[in-house]
Structures are given as C-alpha cells and as structure tokens.
Amino acid sequence: MTAPQPSRAKFIRSAIQTGLKPLAERWGSFSRTRFGSVIARAFSTNAAWIFLLLIVLMFIFNFLAPGKFLTEFNVRSMAENVAVLLVIAVGETFVMATGGIDLSVGYVLLFSGVTSAQTMNWGGRDPTNSGWDVVLLGFVVAIGSGLAWGVLNGLIVAKAKVPALIATLGTLGMSWGLAEILSNGQDLRYLPTIIADMGASRVIFDKVPLVVVVAVTVAAMGAVILSLTKFGRYTVAIGSNQEAARRAGINVDRHLILVYAMSGTLAGLAGFMSLAIFTTTTISGHANDNLQAIAAVVIGGTSLMGGVATVAGTTIGVCIPMVLFSGFTILGYQSFWRDVAVGAVLILAVYTDQLRRRRRERR
Amino acid sequence: MADPLLQARGIVKNYGHVEALRGCDFDVYPNEIVALIGDNGAGKSTLIKILAGTEQADEGEIVLEGHRIHVGSPFEAMRLGIETVYQDLALAPDLDGSANLYLGREVMMAGLLGKLGFLDNKTMRAGARKAFGELGVDLQNAQSAVANLSGGQRQSVAVARSVAWASKVVFLDEPTAALGVVQTARVLETVKRIRDRGVAAVLISHNMRQVLEIADRIEVLRLGRRVARFEGKGATIEQLVSAMTGGIAEEGAA
Numbered sequence: 001m002t003a004p005q006p007s008r009a010k011f012i013r014s015a016i017q018t019g020l021k022p023l024a025e026r027w028g029s030f031s032r033t034r035f036g037s038v039i040a041r042a043f044s045t046n047a048a049w050i051f052l053l054l055i056v057l058m059f060i061f062n063f064l065a066p067g068k069f070l071t072e073f074n075v076r077s078m079a080e081n082v083a084v085l086l087v088i089a090v091g092e093t094f095v096m097a098t099g100g101i102d103l104s105v106g107y108v109l110l111f112s113g114v115t116s117a118q119t120m121n122w123g124g125r126d127p128t129n130s131g132w133d134v135v136l137l138g139f140v141v142a143i144g145s146g147l148a149w150g151v152l153n154g155l156i157v158a159k160a161k162v163p164a165l166i167a168t169l170g171t172l173g174m175s176w177g178l179a180e181i182l183s184n185g186q187d188l189r190y191l192p193t194i195i196a197d198m199g200a201s202r203v204i205f206d207k208v209p210l211v212v213v214v215a216v217t218v219a220a221m222g223a224v225i226l227s228l229t230k231f232g233r234y235t236v237a238i239g240s241n242q243e244a245a246r247r248a249g250i251n252v253d254r255h256l257i258l259v260y261a262m263s264g265t266l267a268g269l270a271g272f273m274s275l276a277i278f279t280t281t282t283i284s285g286h287a288n289d290n291l292q293a294i295a296a297v298v299i300g301g302t303s304l305m306g307g308v309a310t311v312a313g314t315t316i317g318v319c320i321p322m323v324l325f326s327g328f329t330i331l332g333y334q335s336f337w338r339d340v341a342v343g344a345v346l347i348l349a350v351y352t353d354q355l356r357r358r359r360r361e362r363r
Numbered sequence: 364m365a366d367p368l369l370q371a372r373g374i375v376k377n378y379g380h381v382e383a384l385r386g387c388d389f390d391v392y393p394n395e396i397v398a399l400i401g402d403n404g405a406g407k408s409t410l411i412k413i414l415a416g417t418e419q420a421d422e423g424e425i426v427l428e429g430h431r432i433h434v435g436s437p438f439e440a441m442r443l444g445i446e447t448v449y450q451d452l453a454l455a456p457d458l459d460g461s462a463n464l465y466l467g468r469e470v471m472m473a474g475l476l477g478k479l480g481f482l483d484n485k486t487m488r489a490g491a492r493k494a495f496g497e498l499g500v501d502l503q504n505a506q507s508a509v510a511n512l513s514g515g516q517r518q519s520v521a522v523a524r525s526v527a528w529a530s531k532v533v534f535l536d537e538p539t540a541a542l543g544v545v546q547t548a549r550v551l552e553t554v555k556r557i558r559d560r561g562v563a564a565v566l567i568s569h570n571m572r573q574v575l576e577i578a579d580r581i582e583v584l585r586l587g588r589r590v591a592r593f594e595g596k597g598a599t600i601e602q603l604v605s606a607m608t609g610g611i612a613e614e615g616a617a
C-alpha cells in the first residue's frame with residue numbers, strides 16, 4: 001500500500017511537469033517580449049489579480065441578475081457609495097506604504113464633518129440659505145480639522161516614536177470623543193442647500209455624481225504622486241527600509257509627518273463630502289470606515305510591512321466589497337455575506353504577500 | 364607625509380554597558396587605500412558609523428582637512444563628500460537597483476514637471492546601468508526589486524551607490540564578503556580606481572591576503588582602540604594577526 005505511492009506520486013509529478021513544460025516555455029518566451037514583460041510584471045503584483053477578481057465578480061453577478069446589476073442606476077449608486085471611502089483609502093495607502101497604519105481616519109472624518117457643520121451653524125442660526133462664503137468657510141474648517149489630526153498623528157509617530165497602531169488608536173478615541181462632545185451626540189441636520197445641491201449634482205452629461213469625480217480625481221493624483229514623484233519614491237523607500245532611507249539622507253521624520261498629514265487632510269475632505277452626500281453629520285455612520293479603508297488598501301496589494309503600494313490596487317480594493325454588497329443584495333442574499341467574502345479575500349491578500357516575501361527571503 | 368584628510372581622535376562609544384570604542388584614533392590620508400582590520404567586535408563598524416554620521420560618538424572629535432567637524436547625520440557626511448557601504452548594506456529591498464543608487468539624490472525631470480516633483484527615471488536607469496556595468500554586474504532585469512537579486516548583486520548595488528557619489532572618502536565595510544571571484548576583483552579594481560580619482564578609500568576586511576594586496580596602509584583595532592599601524596608594503600600576515608589578537612603591545616603604551 002505504501003510502497004507504490006512514491007513512484008505514483010513521482011509519475012504524476014513528472015507527467016504534470018512534462019505537460020506544463022511547453023506551456024511554461026511559451027510563457028517564458030512571451031514574458032521576454034516587450035508587451036509580455038509588462039504583463040508578466042503586472043501579474044507579479046497583487047493588483048492585477050485583484051482586478052481580475054473584480055471583473056469576474058461583476059461578470060458573475062451580471063450573469064445571475066441580468067439587467068439588474070450592471071445598470072446605469074446600480075453602477076452609479078455603487079460609485080457614489082464608495083466615493084468617500086476611496087478618498088480616505090488613498091491617504092491610508094500612503095501611510096501603509098511607509099509601513100505605518102492610520103486607524104483614526106474614520107473618526108477624523110466624523111470630527112471634521114462635525115466641526116464643519118457647526119461652523120456653518122455658528123450661533124444657532126439656520127444656515128439653509130447661506131451663501132458660498134459660509135460653505136467655503138465650512139470647507140476650510142473640515143480640511144483644517146483633518147490636517148490638524150494628521151499632523152498630530154505624524155508628530156506622535158515620527159517624533160515621539162509611538163508605534164502607529166497605538167498612536168492612531170489614541171487619536172481615534174480622541175477625535176471620536178471630541179466629535180460626540182461637540183455635537184452632544186446629536187446629528188446636525190441643517191446645512192446650506194448649496195452643499196446638498198453639490199452632493200446631489202451630476203456632471204459629464206448629467207450622469208456622474210460630482211462626489212465621484214472628486215474621489216476619482218483624488219485617486220488619480222494619489223496614483224501619480226505615489227508612482228512618479230520623489231514624494232512617492234521616499235514614501236515606499238521609508239516603508240521598505242527606514243534605516244536605509246535615513247542613511248541615504250532622507251529626512252524620514254519630516255516625510256512621515258507629511259504622509260500622516262496627507263491622510264488626515266483627505267479624511268477632512270471625505271468628511272465634507274459625507275456632509276454633502278447625506279446632508280447631515282451621520283455620527284453613527286463611520287464606525288467601520290477605518291477598517292474598511294485598511295481592508296481596501298490591503299486587498300489592493302499594499303504590503304502590511306510597507307514598501308509596496310499602488311493606488312490603483314486600493315481603488316480596486318475599495319470596489320470589491322461594494323460589488324459584493326450590491327450583488328448579494330440584488331440576488332436577495334443577506335448583505336452580511338459581503339463581510340464573509342471580504343474577510344476571506346483580505347486573508348488571501350495578506351497570505352499571498354507573505355508567500356512573496358518568504359520566497360524572496362529564501363534567496 | 365601629507366596631512367591627514369580625515370582624523371578620528373579619542374572616540375568613545377558605549378552601548379549601555381558595552382564599550383564599543385574606548386578612545387579610538389584613526390587616520391585617513393589623501394589618495395590612499397587604508398585597510399581597517401580587527402577581530403569580530405573590535406569596533407570597526409561602530410567607528411565607521413560614527414564617521415559616517417549614522418551614530419554619534421559619546422566623546423572625541425572628528426577632523427576633516429584640518430577642521431574639526433560635527434557629523435550629526437548621514438546627510439551631513441554625504442554633503443562633506445563621505446560615502447559608506449554598510450556591512451548590512453542598507454538598501455531598500457522593494458525598490459529596484461536604479462532607485463537605490465539614486466536614493467536621496469533623485470534626478471528630476473526638466474522644467475516644470477521636475478519642480479512639481481516628477482522623477483526622471485529614464486536618466487536614472489541609464490546612469491545605473493553604467494555604474495553597475497563598471498562593477499561588472501549585469502542586472503538582467505534592471506527593474507526588478509533589489510530583494511530579488513542575489514546577495515552578491517545586492518552588495519554590488521551598495522558599492523556602486525557609494526562609489527558614484529563619494530568625493531573625499533568612501534568607507535567600505537566588508538564590501539566583498541558575499542562576492543564571487545570575478546565580482547571581488549571588480550570591487551577591488553573599483554577601489555583602486557576611486558583612489559586614482561583622488562578619493563580616499565577605507566576598506567574593512569577580514570581577508571588578510573586581500574588587505575595586503577590592495578592597501579597602502581593598514582590600521583588595526585582591538586577592543587575599541589587602535590593598537591597598530593603598518594605600511595601596506597612589507598607587512599606580513601603574521602604581524603597583522605598578532606596585532607589583532609593582542610600579540611604585541613598597544614600603540615602608545617609601547
């Protein structure tokens with residue numbers, strides 16, 4: 001019983017090998033062509049596989065619910081629903097590229113929304129008919145609040161050397177608590193109609209929500225900065241080997257502060273966008289934003305250890321949970337199946353990253 | 364003999380209870396290859412790190428071209444023309460060879476794009492190919508992350524990086540430890556070439572034959588102090604070994 005097994009295993013293995021050999025060779029010669037090497041490089045990253053997964057999911061849902069899933073209405077509402085998350089996930093990508101983490105984003109978003117709304121409600125007046133000056137002030141306050149929390153995170157991480165996980169857990173609690181204290185736990189529902197109009201407005205042949213355009217612009221800029229500029233290069237260099245970056249003369253502390261400040265600022269922008277979309281502060285609506293953003297970044301192929309990150313991957317990572325949610329809902333399953341599926345994808349993403357690291361460490 | 368280019372005087376460095384350097388002196392003269400040798404734990408790497416600004420001395424002073432200098436950070440050392448190949452290489456493993464070569468000194472695009480922070484990757488890749496070529500390293504896939512290179516290739520990337528930028532002194536902490544015969548010869552050739560370019564080279568190595576072959580002078584550390592100095596010509600392996608292991612009296616005490 002035991003004796004023939006090794007030889008059978010060997011036979012099977014050699015059969016597979018001889019069967020795969022021509023394939024492998026063809027792949028090998030293909031990957032040496034110019035186009036092929038681009039493809040090969042792309043599929044050595046997580047982002048390409050995740051993109052494939054997204055396409056397959058959309059295909060499956062469209063097949064199972066024809067005429068319901070890939071409709072203009074559903075695509076638009078999915079895009080609108082991920083816009084806010086995408087903005088904070090872009091900032092989170094930069095933070096995680098440095099090997100850090102920002103747990104505070106969801107509550108900094110909330111805090112910024114609250115301070116912004118309260119500024120526009122200053123003195124208890126009804127801001128419904130306020131002009132652009134008030135709206136602009138509210139915008140500046142939202143951005144400024146986010147920036148302030150981000151700089152604080154950066155200082156605590158870079159200068160006080162408190163690990164990012166704890167530093168941003170601390171500011172998560174602080175920003176959450178202060179948002180509740182400032183608002184008395186009550187949602188502010190009176191906002192200038194200009195903001196509500198912005199949240200509801202559509203551009204590009206009256207089809208694309210303005211908030212989606214804003215989010216996509218943020219993502220595009222983030223992608224360009226991360227992959228083509230010195231700022232992006234330093235960001236991944238620090239995540240890859242902080243000591244090497246320091247020895248190369250890079251001002252690591254300053255750069256880390258800038259990266260956390262950027263994450264906070266984007267959370268502030270997201271807070272304002274959230275006001276525009278929901279026309280209220282939605283105090284209880286952001287409990288999971290931070291974890292969703294982190295999950296999106298990780299699913300998108302950014303390494304938990306830092307050093308490897310793409311904004312394109314993050315964008316796909318934001319979309320996958322949304323597609324799952326929408327698909328399961330349309331098919332009549334409980335939307336909690338999304339959480340089950342996203343959890344599995346998340347683990348898979350980190351597992352493949354670990355595999356990649358282990359493979360290269362063996363050299 | 365000319366005045367020293369770089370001098371360390373009475374450097375003391377403690378790590379908690381470990382006395383890594385106990386009043387260490389060290390001299391580098393212009394246009395020379397000086398080997399810094401000593402047993403494991405003698406303090407060679409620590410001394411280099413202090414001279415390169417990655418560590419700060421507890422006591423002692425550093426003199427460059429007759430002026431006392433303060434090397435508060437690697438950046439300051441680099442600005443003074445001092446480059447280092449660290450024993451632990453200090454590369455960013457997720458970046459490619461060219462990105463590592465130019466880390467901290469990126470070439471920017473011309474004009475407005477450059478001002479906006481856009482990198483000129485094409486120029487940097489061409490420069491990297493040339494620099495690696497001189498070291499006899501053929502990076503088959505120049506865009507592959509440094510982590511995917513062999514240990515020797517990685518070492519060559521680190522050497523190329525320092526050699527390319529040094530204008531006064533380059534420290535090489537065991538730069539040939541992981542290299543094959545051909546690459547070792549190339550690195551040593553490169554060390555000679557930078558000396559001929561007017562840059563002093565400090566070579567840390569445990570390979571005595573290599574040291575005798577290439578060094579103009581040899582300085583020996585033991586237990587955090589300089590204990591002996593030799594001219595490269597005429598020294599023998601026996602002399603070096605006995606100096607490293609305490610077979611001869613300490614310099615100064617003698």
Ligand SMILES: Nc1ncnc2c1ncn2[C@@H]1O[C@H](COP(=O)(O)OP(=O)(O)OP(=O)(O)O)[C@@H](O)[C@H]1O
Nearest residue numbers: 378381382383401402403404405406407408409410
């Ligand atoms: N960061 C540190 N923390 C604590 N001790 C240290 C540290 N760096 C060096 N040491 C100690 O200082 C002493 C000198 O170390 P150093 O690395 O300078 O030796 P070395 O001469 O370079 O040895 P090797 O030939 O093995 O590289 C050793 O005893 C070492 O354990």
Ligand SMILES: [Mg+2]
Nearest residue numbers: 407408409450
């Ligand atoms: Mg050493």
